[in-house]
Structure formats: C-alpha cells, structure tokens
Amino acid sequence: MVLNRQRKIKIDKKPLLELKRKLMEEFSENRDFTVVLVSDRKIKELNRAYRGKDDITDVLSFQADQEDYLGDVIISVETARRQAEELGHSLEKELKVLMIHGFLHLLGYDHETDHGEMRALERKLWKKFL
Numbered sequence: 001m002v003l004n005r006q007r008k009i010k011i012d013k014k015p016l017l018e019l020k021r022k023l024m025e026e027f028s029e030n031r032d033f034t035v036v037l038v039s040d041r042k043i044k045e046l047n048r049a050y051r052g053k054d055d056i057t058d059v060l061s062f063q064a065d066q067e068d069y070l071g072d073v074i075i076s077v078e079t080a081r082r083q084a085e086e087l088g089h090s091l092e093k094e095l096k097v098l099m100i101h102g103f104l105h106l107l108g109y110d111h112e113t114d115h116g117e118m119r120a121l122e123r124k125l126w127k128k129f130l
Helices: 014-026 040-051 077-087 091-106 117-129
Strands: 002-004 032-038 059-066 069-076
Touching (some): 032 040, 032 091, 040 059, 040 069, 040 077, 069 077, 069 091, 077 091
Parallel strands (some): 032 069
Antiparallel strands (some): 059 069
C-alpha cells in the first residue's frame, strides 16, 4: 500500500507500487509494508517523537513487530523534491531511492553500523530498478 498523506505535491503512486512489488519479489519477502508520503511538517514531528531529533528528514522506517508485516516507510515528499532538484533527477526517482533505503531498514540493514553493506546493496538495487 502507498498512502499519500500530503497535499502540496501531486504524486503518481503507480510507479511506487510497482517498485514495492519488485522489492518484495527480489527479497522473497511475503510480509507486506506500507509507504506513507507526508509533508516536511509531519516527518519533523515523527522524527522528534521517535528519534529525539527536531529536524526534517527525508525518510523514516518503522519496523513492525508482526510476523506478517514488515512495517512502514515514511517519506517527506517536499524534502524528496528538493533533493531531486539538487541531484538533477526526477521526483519519482528520488521517491524510489528513498523507498529502497527505507525498505532495507525494515529488513534490518543499518548503514550506520554495517561497514558499507547497505550502501552497496542500495546501489545494486538502483541499477536494477531505477
């Protein structure tokens, strides 16, 4: 499921749903996850409440403690648009990059502690799916 909970930027959810399907297939993952598209204001609230950081961030991942559900990937569409402009690519591509990043966190990868494993896997997935 991809939920658009922001109103400032028009989003086509179909490419994100397709990427979600491909990621689950790639990892033989039968547990579902949800992507929620939010505003900068909302992601800042979540970042403050759950990580103690009073800053806007681009993506947050919340692992579920359920056998049949991985969790939620929360993406700030406003931040994604700014990052896409800075990097010179489309908003759709940036949303997909962030979705891959969040999905890998749901699977337990942690770029802050894994000596580059998550980053390498992200690059591989970018080449395959973007």
